[in-house]
Amino acid sequence: MSGRTTALTPPADAVKPERHPDAPAPGEIIGTHYDRCFGCGDGAPHGLHLVTRAGEGVRVTAEFTVQEAHQGAPGLAHGGVLASALDETLGTLNWLLRVIAVTGRLETDFVRPVPVGTVLHLEAEAVAVADRKIYSTATGRIGGPDGPVAVRADALFIEVKVDHFMDNGRPAEIDAALADPDQLKVARAFEVNP
């Protein structure tokens, strides 16, 4: 039984999120948006290396294998790492909406312990939009995509302008990302859909 805060209940005037016509097709892998992203980047050695796929509607699925570097208690995944996996999966929904957004609130239930070596099967869905606010929900299952729920989260993402990253990120990484000759990579590093 989970008690959500009112901040995660969509207001009465919220609408159903609409998948953007140019969103990746269902089944398509949504590649990493930034090489050094802890959630999905290949250049983050202890990162989660999450592989996310577009689903139907405004849904995504992802898989994350818990590594030794992700432990909290001996042989068990750290709760913060599991919350990160949920956050990353939820964040990827914004690619399907073609909206730049950041996590404002993330409420996580830890239902079952997750041992090292486990594949966490994640699924997320955007459920409502109200102005700049995007309400979404996610689960992480173990033992297979239809296995028992080990973690779940509800989240509120807030739409931002690209300036959010330019104004607040450390200049060294911003400059390095902007210097990439691959314009697609530059756009994606700042979470702008191509």
Ligand SMILES: CCCCCCCC(=O)SCCNC(=O)CCNC(=O)[C@H](O)C(C)(C)COP(=O)(O)OP(=O)(O)OC[C@H]1O[C@@H](n2cnc3c(N)ncnc32)[C@H](O)[C@@H]1OP(=O)(O)O
């Ligand atoms: C593929 C991509 C993968 C992405 C990886 C996963 C995503 C992430 O982890 S992003 C990183 C973590 N998040 C952050 O760093 C965000 C830090 N926070 C901020 O920058 C700001 O607080 C920000 C942008 C969220 C909101 O600030 P601001 O733009 O000034 O919005 P503000 O006017 O305060 O709020 C807008 C609305 O959202 C609501 N809101 C804002 N924050 C919250 C919150 N924490 N809880 C509930 N409601 C909130 C406000 O109440 C307001 O609602 P209303 O319009 O009804 O009055």
